[in-house]
Amino acid sequence: MSDSxxxxxxxLFLTDEQLRKGIEAMYFAYRGFTADPDRILDNYAYGxxxxxxxxxxxxxxxxxxxxxxxxxxxxxxxxNRVLRTLIADGLVESRVGKRDKRERHLFLTExxxxxxxxxxxxxxxxxxxxxxxxxxxxxSGFRQVLEAMMDPDMRRHFNMIKDSN
Amino acid sequence: MSDSxxxxxxxLFLTDEQLRKGIEAMYFAYRGFTADPDRILDNYAYGxxxxxxxxxxxxxxxxxxxxxxxxxxxxxxxxNRVLRTLIADGLVESRVGKRDKRERHLFLTExxxxxxxxxxxxxxxxxxxxxxxxxxxxxSGFRQVLEAMMDPDMRRHFNMIKDSN
DNA sequence: TTGGAAAGTCAACAAGACTGACATAAAATC
DNA sequence: GATTTTATGTCAGTCTTGTTGACTTTCCAA
Numbered sequence: 001m002s003d004s005x006x007x008x009x010x011x012l013f014l015t016d017e018q019l020r021k022g023i024e025a026m027y028f029a030y031r032g033f034t035a036d037p038d039r040i041l042d043n044y045a046y047g048x049x050x051x052x053x054x055x056x057x058x059x060x061x062x063x064x065x066x067x068x069x070x071x072x073x074x075x076x077x078x079x080n081r082v083l084r085t086l087i088a089d090g091l092v093e094s095r096v097g098k099r100d101k102r103e104r105h106l107f108l109t110e111x112x113x114x115x116x117x118x119x120x121x122x123x124x125x126x127x128x129x130x131x132x133x134x135x136x137x138x139x140s141g142f143r144q145v146l147e148a149m150m151d152p153d154m155r156r157h158f159n160m161i162k163d164s165n
Numbered sequence: 166m167s168d169s170x171x172x173x174x175x176x177l178f179l180t181d182e183q184l185r186k187g188i189e190a191m192y193f194a195y196r197g198f199t200a201d202p203d204r205i206l207d208n209y210a211y212g213x214x215x216x217x218x219x220x221x222x223x224x225x226x227x228x229x230x231x232x233x234x235x236x237x238x239x240x241x242x243x244x245n246r247v248l249r250t251l252i253a254d255g256l257v258e259s260r261v262g263k264r265d266k267r268e269r270h271l272f273l274t275e276x277x278x279x280x281x282x283x284x285x286x287x288x289x290x291x292x293x294x295x296x297x298x299x300x301x302x303x304x305s306g307f308r309q310v311l312e313a314m315m316d317p318d319m320r321r322h323f324n325m326i327k328d329s330n
Numbered sequence: 331t332t333g334g335a336a337a338g339t340c341a342a343c344a345a346g347a348c349t350g351a352c353a354t355a356a357a358a359t360c
Numbered sequence: 361g362a363t364t365t366t367a368t369g370t371c372a373g374t375c376t377t378g379t380t381g382a383c384t385t386t387c388c389a390a
Contacts, residue, residue, distance in 0.1 A: 014296055016289070019292045019293055019296070020224070020285070020289070021308070022292050022304070022307070022308065023198075023285070023289070024224075024323060024326060025307075025308055025312060025315075026194075026195065026311060027217075028311075028319040028322065028323045029191075029312070030191065030195050031316065031319055032316045032319060033188075033314055035316060052192075055188075059185070073196065120185070120188070123188055124181070124188070126314060127184045127188060128179055128184055129313065130311075130313035130314040131179055132179070133313040134306065134310040135306075135309075137302070137306055138305070138306030138307075138310050139183075139187070139306065139310060140303070140306060141302055141304065141306025141307050141310075142187070142190075142306050142307045142309075142311070143186070143187065144298075144300075144303040144306075145194075145299040145303050145304060145306075146190040146191060146193075146194035146307070147190060147194070148294065148295035148296075148298040148299050149197045149291060149292070149295040150193045150194050150196070150197045151197045154193040154196055154197060155193070157193065158189060158190065158193045161189060162182070
């Protein structure tokens with residue numbers, strides 16, 4: 001504690017007020033984060049649940065239902081309802097597994113990829129603007145804090161998607 | 166672009182993959198962010214809507230219903246249902262305005278303050294841990310990016326609560 | 331005094347989460 | 361080979377939290 005400036009600083013900045021502002025920043029920012037996709041989804045009579053499914057199927061093509069389940073942290077009944085409509089609407093394809101025929105592997109169709117693009121373009125635009133305003137160093141800190149805030153299970157999933165960054 | 170290292174960097178780091186990882190980080194971190202309060206709320210048969218109401222009434226004692234409405238961005242019917250149960254359960258007190266008797270000013274009772282404490286302690290603990298792991302500089306960046314991500318209306322609310330930081 | 335804003339209420343509805351029960355097929359194990 | 365476990369799907373019902381629409385009461389202000 002009596003060592004260089006760093007030690008003192010790391011105690012001082014953790015005031016109750018700082019933490020509360022962090023909590024509120026998280027809340028308001030998340031609203032912004034979801035606002036653009038939500039508007040788009042309204043046009044398709046889909047919701048956030050569909051967005052999440054489409055997002056992670058795109059990021060992990062061929063993922064099984066079970067894997068998606070553990071990423072999304074919902075019940076299979078809940079996910080199934082979403083997948084059923086996406087498959088019926090021709091956005092997602094479900095293929096029986098070759099090694100294990102019990103498993104279903106999920107893929108986006110062309111139409112599914114198109115929706116994913118539309119949604120993620122909007123979300124990336126906002127993210128890009130925020131990154132630009134804040135600058136590269138801020139982005140690094142942003143990512144560090146978010147990662148530290150995750151539950152270990154979610155962090156595992158986070159780091160497993162693609163080859164990380 | 167041919168100037169010092171900074172100019173090049175601010176273009177390079179905004180790859181599609183970086184932005185997608187930012188989006189996923191936001192998603193997984195928000196789950197962690199809400200996990201602890203959600204567990205506590207289960208014990209009281211309350212939900213996130215109750216948490217939000219209690220949080221912002223605590224931060225802005227005496228706030229009117231209308232002001233709370235614009236902070237939370239829900240319909241008055243939705244908020245009213247939540248407030249009704251909180252008032253009925255003795256966590257929130259609604260006082261008729263003195264200047265304008267149509268307005269109701271909202272305050273936490275002792276019991277309401279106790280619940281707010283329990284919830285925000287849990288949430289601050291996680292925030293504090295994340296801040297400690299990431300360090301002061303990361304926290305600054307975290308806050309900058311989040312603020313840049315907000316919708317202008319929300320940013321206004323964010324900066325209006327208390328005397329900011 | 332009348333119009334409109336603020337607040338509240340009632341009703342109906344939808345998304346999206348949940349639980350529980352049950353079905354089927356296939357893999358794994360005994 | 362029989363049994364158990366796993367993966368998935370489905371039906372039914374519930375809960376929270378959001379929505380819209382219609383309507384009332386209160387009361388400030390032009």
